[in-house]
Amino acid sequence: MYIPSYKEEPFEWYKSMRERRIVRDGNTVHLFKYNDIVSVLSNYNVFSSQFRDLLGDSIKSELDNRAAPSILILDPPRHTELRSLVSSAFTPKKIESYSNYIRELASKMIENALSKRRFDVVSEISYPLPVTVISNMLGVPESDLKKFKMWSDALATSLGRGPDIKTQSEMSQYFLKMIDRNSNRDDLISRLSRVSIENKMLTDQEITGFSILLLVAGNETTTNLITNVIITLSEHPDIYEMLVNDNKIAGDIVEETLRFRSPVQSTRRYAKSDIKMNNFDIYKNDFVFLYLGSANRDEEIFKNPDVFDPFRENKRHLAFGNGIHFCLGAPLARLEARIVLEEFSKRIKSFTVERPLPDDRIDSDIMYGYRKAIVNIKKINE
């Protein structure tokens, strides 16, 4: 079956695939409709994220020795236990408390970029912001930021292509040294090393594994969200003008970009037993590909789905997934993108993006984003 890389626009392909609804290709089943995808994501007893179970015992134990499996690839009951431990250190309230810091950082990056009239939004803002924020949250000192960014890049490049064992073990060593069970510091690693539920605490491997997951799952995704917002607004100068006049709509713009150009276009499960979906047979051990980006353009759910409309009522997109694995970092990603947009529109009256050529699109089978987006700007009061 032809599956486009997200270097190409997938939306016409999705539309034709939604008409076919469910498509089998060998032992992989592809789902495109919103309701089908929600029903798979809700049925974690049949549709598993625990892909390690498909591996032989020896490979599995070798992997387990290297790093504890992260919540993203665990099913209940272990997923439930681990998720409640990590979420007690990563609460929306705690994340909100970073908003002044994020605003300062975003303002500094935007001011710095503004000294030029033409700059690359990715390298000046959308790339450095999320990695700097998460490093600060984890308690990584400024002096290690460069090394940290390098690791984070290496992990992002490996996404969807199997684990980058070398980088993961370098990072694990680094994080292991940071764990101090007796410290009362307020960084995330220190908080993770203190949390306990019913006397259960996270092991050192679980703390390092979770910290690495935050980098893998959180950085490139948020970078793409911020870039996708800017590119989409360059195509809708009327909406940008409304934002300049009233930056309270920044949150709506971010939310609609998540639906319209979802940074994560697909996710995967495998079937633990035979099951019928709308008379379609899915067999034990089939892989199931779920196209979140297609669900978000499903005409049965969203009116005029190909229109970018920040004011639409239905905001129940699946850009952050659904169910028990719903993105833990969603409040952080939303906060960062909203603050960037508020600070950007405070200073920039109008802008254009130099044609984002297809070559500038990330070549990925999961992510939708751009490596580069050169903007030409006109400042406020010019």
Ligand code: HEM
């Ligand atoms: C726009 C940015 C982001 C998008 C589009 C996004 C998307 C997603 C999606 C679709 C899932 C569910 C995957 C599945 O069910 O298979 C997920 C899970 C997750 N995300 Fe995000 N994410 C973003 C940002 C972040 C950030 C900033 C963090 C943390 C710093 C983060 C941490 C996580 C974690 C820990 C999970 C696993 C949750 C679980 O398995 O219970 N994400 N994300």
